[in-house]
Amino acid sequence: MSDVTYYVAMPFLIDADGSPVAGAAEECQTSAAALRRAAILARGTGHIGAVAFSRSGDPMTGEFDDAKLLRKFGNVPEDLGAL
Numbered sequence: 033m034s035d036v037t038y039y040v041a042m043p044f045l046i047d048a049d050g051s052p053v054a055g056a057a058e059e060c061q062t063s064a065a066a067l068r069r070a071a072i073l074a075r076g077t078g079h080i081g082a083v084a085f086s087r088s089g090d091p092m093t094g095e096f097d098d099a100k101l102l103r104k105f106g107n108v109p110e111d112l113g114a115l
Contacts, residue, residue, distance in 0.1 A: 034090070035088050035089055035090055036088065036089070036090070036091055037086055037087070037088040038059055038086065038087050038088075039059070039060045039061065039062060039063050039065065039066035039084070039085075039086050039102075040057050040058065040059055040060065040066060040084070040085050040086070040087065040099075041057070041058045041060055041066045041067075041069035041070040041073055041082060041083070041084050042054055042055060042056075042057040042058070042070070042073070042082060042083055042084075042085070043055035043056075043070075043073040043074065043076060043079040043081070043082040044079060044080050044081045044082060044083070044106070044107075044108045044109070045078055045079055045080060046078075046080055052080060052107075052108065052109050055073075055079065058073075060084075063084070063086060063102055066084040066085070066086070066102060067084045067102060067103055069084070070082040070083055070084035070102075070103065070105050071105050073105075074105035074106040075106075079106070080106055080107045080108070081104065081105050081106025081107045081108040082104075082105045082106060082108070083101060083102075083103070083104050083105070083108055083112065084101075084102040084103050084105075085099045085100060085101050085102055085112075086099065086100050086102060087099045087100070088100075099112075
């Protein structure tokens with residue numbers, strides 16, 4: 033199977049200790065849709081920001097490239113290496 037690219041929007045919230053944490057990621061059909069969704073999520077109740085990113089790879093083997101940040105919205109952590 034060939035590589036597939038997934039587009040994702042993910043909000044960030046503050047946990048009980050006051051640290052930023054990632055919320056539930058939402059898969060989108062296109063990069064534009066991920067950007068629009070992340071912009072909306074960033075303004076959601078309890079959210080401090082959101083990111084839109086893409087990730088490409090082969091779902092059959094489970095091998096994926098590192099996530100590529102499309103854009104940050106609001107107040108999100110600088111270190112997004114866990115995406």
